[in-house]
Amino acid sequence: MKTKKRVSLVILLLIGLVSCRKELVSDRDQSPSFLSEAKNYYYQQARKPSIVSTGTIGDIKSDTESYNKTTRTISPIWKKNYIGKTSKLTFTEVPFVSNLKYISLYKTEGKPADDKINIMRVNASFERLLIYKTASGDFHQLQLTYIPDYEYLKKHSFDASHNQINKLDDDFSGYIEYSSIQEDRKFFVLRFENGSLVSKIRFKGKFNDIQTLSPKSPKGAIISSKEGNNTINGGHLEVRCEEKWGQICVLAGDPEEEFCGEWHVVGQDCYEVWVEDPDPDPCYDENYLYICENPEEPPVMGCDNVLGSGAYMAECGCIGGTTNITECPEDDPCAKKGMVDGQAGNSNNSLQRDTILANMGTYEYGAEQKLNSKDANSGFKQVTVRTDYEASSMEYNFTWGPNSGYTIGFIHSHPLGSAPSLEDIFTMAYSSAALRTNVSIADAQFYEARSSVTVVTTAGTYVATVKDWDAFRSAYTDFQTNSTAMNAEYLSTAAANGNSTAFSLLEMLGDSIYLYKAEAGTNNFKPMKIENGTLKTKNCP
């Protein structure tokens, strides 16, 4: 009898040991001290102004004014915290209530969804606060949003709240979104099917192509996917638009009391995303709670808006990561000559120039130069040359999107033979500002690194690019408030220097732009420079 009992005890102990090794361990013994530390960290962060994120909430597309005006407040339900420990991190997952809830309803591909299904999914979706501590003792926090699939919910009486990030049901299917608790910023989304992680969706940047997307695009649809060379080993790029649902609640002081309005669609969010396929991506390690990047470091957003890309701000803007720029160009116009030659030599762009020359006469002719995608090597779209039947002006139509094209240049004629005007040059500042305001800094930086203005005359072709964007933006600010005087200065300087508008342009903006000229009939662009009061062209090596 005694022997039997001992054997059972040993077996039980062994099972316990095996379980501890195999699974993530709930660390209840150390809970109180870790929870105190986590709470302290949370409240330290909460004292920073961003925990109540008025500004960022205002950025969310919304059809309801109240959503724009409502300040988000969250209230963790600490007593319902769950503390866990992996071999790499200690963490707590805490439910919270909020007066303003948003759920991006990530679509389940191939599954039809109607309003009833959508509402069931939104109702069963839930948010959690995740605070984790790395092995080096640093604390970080994130928001997790669980968005289960309808089929999974059906099997679980439409309640998925028992799931935890390290203890998902074996049949859990749905999405878990990782986002900032303090800002309207998504880091990435994990896609689970039957308890297994199948893909990781990283956000490259908020997408805003008014011409081709919202509000015409179908709700919850993938607008374009796996285009051309966007599919490479390990994943692919796609543009995703998701229905965004919102709900306003009243917080009454007790975190468990929720007095809420109905869920409804408040808009849709479009993002360019990178969808990673599974293994061998190290990010799939549950010991890092799938946060990956660097186990000892918090997930750091690169300046290209890609988490962990390593992109950083240099004096010439955002470089590294996914920007395709590895180092800042030197302050030498010859350094950009390659780009100018390449863009001018592109067959679609040279066709534009030939057409413009063929139409040289009374009116200005021109066209935008547009990349096929946000890849410098994606090639240019074929954009037809047009005229507004004006002798000294032409409308510039800037677009930024996969269908309409990514405008990085504007080519047009000056029948009277002048170099680019100030208005021509500042189309680059205007476009950059539009991208910074409406799309993303990363997109603006992509544009800024490649933008140009080309003016075709019978005597040759001018190309202007920006040398120093800060100085250029400053000049644009001056121009916006004082264009009459600056235009007058442009003309008077030209008149005083042999009617050379190239001279006046460089005299006024030489600190912030490069100007190149290829003589008629050639494609050999040479930088222009004022030296000792004389306009010269420079031969590049």
Place this chain on the structure above:
Amino acid sequence: MKTKLLITAILLFASIVGNTQETAIKGATLMAPEQSTKISIDDYKSFAKSRFTSDKGINKNSKNIYKVGNIVVAFWDLVEDDSYKRTLIQVQKEGLSMLTKQQVVDESVIKTINNAKILIFKYHQGDEYSYRFYSETRRNNSVSGLVHFKATDRAKAEIIFEKLISTIKLKN
């Protein structure tokens, strides 16, 4: 069979009689409605699904849920979190802001009842009415409640609600 029926009848009787007594919760005492039947949160959800458009009006921790015919009456404790103290005026302002988006607000007022301030919202959408109240907080405790009904029961529900809030006695 007879024995079972008898037990059920006794339990039902006990339930009906019992809930007319003064009910003490953490922060207050209230009088449950007369001639009501105490039900569980699951019973409420099931009933609300069949009769109302939403089954989410009642705090999920509520243990005091009653039915008077087709009228649902519930009240529950609120325990204020020190980090998120809210005044009744804040709750009223935010409540109005939220409710007016989708509901018709019939009344929103803060009354003094038995020396305690009580915030009242009366609102409806279509023929579905909700009367809700929040008491002031004392020592981090307060009480909240809801009367949920259809337009056909409005007169009766009005009396039940007024009687319910008149019995609120906050603990000092």
